[in-house]
Amino acid sequence: MNYQIELRHLHYFKVLAEELHFRKAADRLFISQPGLSRQIKQMESIYKTTLFERTKRTVQLTEAGKYLLHEVELLFSQLSNIQTQIEKIAEGKITSLKLGFIGSAVQTILPKLLASLKQKQPLIDITLNELSNEMQLEMLGRNELDFGFVRVDGTPPHIKSLPILTEHFALVIPKNHPLKSKPNLQLTDFKDEPFILFSKAYSISYYDLVMSIFRDHDFVPHVTLRTVNALSIFNLVSQGLGVAIVPSSLKNGYSTDVDFIELEQIRQRTTLTLIWNRENRNPGISALLEEVKHLLEDN
Structure with missing residues (x-):
């Protein structure tokens, strides 16, 4: 790993990758356009590769740039999660869990799960988001959700799953x-x-x-x-x-x-499934999984 890269470099890179326009990106970052160009060139020198293809009219990510953008998004998402967890600990909370769900989860296991988890783990903060199956998968991949309740046929390798209910x-x-x-x-x-x-x-x-x-x-x-x-x-x-x-x-x-x-x-038949990212290190993951398994055993 090259330790010359700093978070500011990655932040500048991320904003430019989102805007694909040096002036607009520089305005968002409150720096000069030449200053942004120097930072990006410095990154390309450190990584020994071109991250952006530039012409007079367009700015596009190279394949290396696309890869870096994906990794940078994951990194900043993890940094955001770290800040959230630290804030919860400072408030006396154990952790914070973000749950995605589809409507049918509310009619099956979700209310019982939340009531039981809150009773046993009152110091866990829970945020609920009703989202489509596809959006939950995307957000789990970026660690923007901790769990999802979905109806899908198969999941990516980094996503673990637990069948909850199969029905007609x-x-x-x-x-x-x-x-x-x-x-x-x-x-x-x-x-x-x-x-x-x-x-x-x-x-x-x-x-x-x-x-x-x-x-x-x-x-x-x-x-x-x-x-x-x-x-x-x-x-x-x-x-x-x-x-x-x-x-x-x-x-x-x-x-x-x-x-x-x-x-x-x-x-x-259709199956409601609980999914989560196997790489998620949120300390509340195991607590919720344990409670889900207890509920399934009771049923």
Whole structure:
């Protein structure tokens, strides 16, 4: 490791990599443009490689620059986490945990987990963020989250996972739907209906799983609306704008004017999974994992 590099160099580099414009980056850093250029050239001399390709019109990262940006983002994220942990310790707290979740986690394990953890570890601060599956994975990779509750098919090597709940799907229809009273309702009875689904932004693998349900029933759904929020889906269905397919656990905890038809007979199942970064050194990681495992054993 070359110890000539200082944090200020990396900070200057990060801002320039974000702006890709020397004047704008210099303005953000409150230094002169020539001063910024000298700092970047000094870095390139220390690393013995070019970090930015410069022309009269453009500034672009080289492959080495892209690699360095990724590492610098991780470094500054870790420094931010260190500051947060030190502040919590100074306040008499054990640590701070940042949890990401999707809506169905609130209807299953999350409330029990938070209540139990707070009872046993009252000095842990917990921050909750409702986020899409993909965003949780991204933020875990940057150590901007400590845990995530997701529905995904597989995770990157640096992400560890623990299955929480595997469940079937349910069809969501308006309370006054004309097919409601039909005996032995099947999904194919709704093949001409507009469908409201979780979008690919919620999770690509989850979206593909739901679409496989339609393929098994030999029809392509007419998807008119997509969202990443369960309550939005239920409200849209209640207004007669379509029907939906959701994880069965989402029927709990919402007061909406819809009915649920269980799709227990189909082969597809969806799993709510707890994920975390194996490289995360937050001291609260083990405490939450221990509590999750206790809850799963009790169930």
